Amino acid sequence: MTTDYTITVEPLGREVTCRExxxxxxxxxxxxxxxxxxxxxxTCATCKAEVLEGDVDHGAASPYALMDFERDxxxxxxxxxxxxxxxxxxxxxxxxxxxxxxxxxxxxxxVVAMDDVARDTRRLLIELDRDLAFNAGQYMALSIxxxxxxxxxxxxxxxxxxxRILEFQIRRTEKGLATDGWIFKxxxxxxxxxxxxxxxxFVLRTDRSEPAVLIAGGTGLAPIASMIRHALENGIDGxxxxxxxxxxxxxxxxxxxxxxxxxxxQYPDRFTYRPCLSEEEAEGFSTGMVxxxxxxxxxxxxxxxxxxCGPPAMVEASLKTxxxxxxxxxxxxxxxxxxxSASATQIxxxxxxx
Ligand SMILES: Cc1cc2nc3c(=O)[nH]c(=O)nc-3n(C[C@H](O)[C@H](O)[C@H](O)COP(=O)(O)OP(=O)(O)OC[C@H]3O[C@@H](n4cnc5c(N)ncnc54)[C@H](O)[C@@H]3O)c2cc1C
Ligand code: FES
Numbered sequence: 001m002t003t004d005y006t007i008t009v010e011p012l013g014r015e016v017t018c019r020e021x022x023x024x025x026x027x028x029x030x031x032x033x034x035x036x037x038x039x040x041x042x043t044c045a046t047c048k049a050e051v052l053e054g055d056v057d058h059g060a061a062s063p064y065a066l067m068d069f070e071r072d073x074x075x076x077x078x079x080x081x082x083x084x085x086x087x088x089x090x091x092x093x094x095x096x097x098x099x100x101x102x103x104x105x106x107x108x109x110x111v112v113a114m115d116d117v118a119r120d121t122r123r124l125l126i127e128l129d130r131d132l133a134f135n136a137g138q139y140m141a142l143s144i145x146x147x148x149x150x151x152x153x154x155x156x157x158x159x160x161x162x163x164r165i166l167e168f169q170i171r172r173t174e175k176g177l178a179t180d181g182w183i184f185k186x187x188x189x190x191x192x193x194x195x196x197x198x199x200x201x202f203v204l205r206t207d208r209s210e211p212a213v214l215i216a217g218g219t220g221l222a223p224i225a226s227m228i229r230h231a232l233e234n235g236i237d238g239x240x241x242x243x244x245x246x247x248x249x250x251x252x253x254x255x256x257x258x259x260x261x262x263x264x265x266q267y268p269d270r271f272t273y274r275p276c277l278s279e280e281e282a283e284g285f286s287t288g289m290v291x292x293x294x295x296x297x298x299x300x301x302x303x304x305x306x307x308x309c310g311p312p313a314m315v316e317a318s319l320k321t322x323x324x325x326x327x328x329x330x331x332x333x334x335x336x337x338x339x340x341s342a343s344a345t346q347i348x349x350x351x352x353x354x
Contacts, residue, residue, distance in 0.1 A: 005083040009033055010052065010090040018083050023059070024049075025078040029104040029199065035078055035091045039338045040141060040153060040199060042066070042080035047091075049078050054087030062342075098207040102133045102198050107140075109193045112165065118248070118255035120172035121219060122183060123157075126193055131163035136204045136230035137223040137307075137335075140166065140197035144178050152178035153199065155223040155309075155335070159230040169222040169255075173339060202335035204230055204239065208305050210331075211241040213298075215290050215318045217310025220337060221246055221256065224309055228260075232267045240305075243272040247290035247314070250280040257284075290314075291321040301325035308334040312342065 003020045007027060018027035025047055028035045038046040045065040051074045058071060059080035066077050078091065109126035117123045132140075136159055141151035158167040172179045204227035216224045224244065231239045248254040257275055264273040276286045276293045286293040306327050308318040315336045322332055 005054075006086045007083060008086075008088040009035065009093075010088060012093060012095075018087075020082060020084070022082060023079055024056070024076075024081055024083060024087070024089065026104070028078070032101055032103040034101045034201075035093060036201070037079055037199065038202075038335065039342075040079045040151075041338075041340070042077050043338050043340075043342045044336065045077065047078040048075055049089045049091040050074055051076050052088040052090055055084040056081040056087060057084055096201075098205065099135060099201065099203055100133075102135070102138075104196055104199065105132075106194070106196045107132065109166065109195055111187065111189050111191045111193065114187065114189055117169070119252045120184075121253070121255055122170050122172070123255075124168045124170060124183070124187075126166045126168065126195070128164055128166065132166065132198065133163065134160055134198035136160055136226040137202045138198035138200045139223065140168075140195045141199065142178065143194040143196075144182055147177065150177070151196075155200075155202075155226070156198075157222040157225045159226055159234065161230075161234055167222075169219045169225075171219040176339070200335065202307070202309065202333055203227070204236070205305070205333065206236050206238050209238055209240045210303055210305050211243070212239070212305045212307060213243050213245060213294065213301065213322075214307040215245045215247070215294065215309070217247045217290065217314035217318075218253070218337075220308075220310025220314070220335070222309075223335060224307060225256065225259075227307065228263065228271065232263055232271055241270055241272070243274060245290040245294055246273075246275045247278065247310070248276075249278055251277060251282050251285070254285075289317070291317050294318075294321055295325075298325055301327050304331070306332040306334075308332065310337060312336045312338060 004017050007016050007018045014033045016027050016031040036046050038044045042061040056076050061077045061080050108129045112127045113125040115123045139153045139155040141153050144150045154168045156166050157169050172184045214224045260273040264271050276290050278289045281287050306322045308315050315334050
């Protein structure tokens with residue numbers, strides 16, 4: 001029998017019940033109490049909080065995301081820590097009433113389509129057992145068969161008005177447990193998948209009317225595709241003009257060009273598409289890294305907002321460029337696709353606070 005503890009979340013003053021074998025983040029999100037998080041695996045430090053009262057087990061926190069002196073100071077990572085008593089925590093919660101909070105739930109899905117859309121890149125369509133309420137840009141945690149309790153996170157590329165069939169765009173990672181060992185190996189149409197969500201706060205800000213630059217590297221396109229399609233196809237008028245900078249090395253890594261070209265033709269006043277190839281020249285594509293092309297396009301980005309998603313190195317380079325172009329951190333939203341290798345290295349950049 002497991003013991004239940006009460007977690008008090010400050011400064012909200014909300015109380016949630018948490019099992020001794022459940023992470024505090026999981027208990028909060030399932031109760032509809034939003035606390036900051038991103039990787040959900042003890043790597044990114046986004047969920048760092050202070051334990052004001054009580055005891056926790058720090059779990060598999062990366063020593064780089066939670067340093068020894070921080071443990072001594074009473075800090076913890078909510079995504080991997082479990083309670084050992086009733087606990088009071090203080091999290092860095094910025095309440096944003098423009099974002100709807102959808103409690104995390106468990107779902108069962110069935111793979112209804114699986115296509116290779118670019119080199120080492122697979123599109124999965126998963127039909128859920130019931131509708132999922134989520135914000136454009138959020139992600140799900142997929143359970144890896146044969147590895148109880150082990151999950152990997154993937155962002156929805158579909159839009160909130162398509163709540164039953166989720167689209168995922170997944171890049172193969174060499175020797176990766178979920179990708180090389182399952183999704184690109186023996187996963188097949190008709191297979192059943194356990195997943196939970198929605199997670200994350202890299203979402204389309206429907207109250208930001210400034211023009212937006214959206215920078216996507218590799219499958220970092222997925223959440224950004226959801227945001228763009230949601231704004232355009234669901235007529236979210238509060239959002240300003242959107243420009244997508246989609247980056248890939250060569251044409252064989254690039255996907256969904258026709259989809260965004262068609263959107264740019266359909267919504268010329270609302271959306272501009274800039275596909276960029278860094279290692280190949282090809283008609284219809286800008287040549288260079290997304291950051292080079294962005295640099296050349298804009299003298300300044302003052303008065304814009306930025307959205308960035310992709311591998312950590314690309315996210316960091318993009319943040320530098322956006323800041324040099326006069327964007328403040330408060331005007332930049334980002335999601336890093338951190339993987340397990342990040343837990344073993346100190347890859348955090350001072351630019352990336354959370
Ligand atoms: C919020 C979020 C959203 C994401 N959305 C997407 C998405 O939409 N599409 C997408 O393609 N990806 C996405 N990702 C990345 C995804 O979650 C996985 O990290 C990625 O698919 C790799 O998973 P894997 O199990 O195949 O590899 P892993 O098994 O996690 O391994 C990754 C790499 O780390 C190495 N490694 C494993 N363990 C260790 C260790 N202990 N020390 C050092 N190295 C190690 C492996 O050899 C491998 O090279 C997202 C990530 C985050 C955080
Ligand atoms: S969400 Fe907890 S460390 Fe990343």
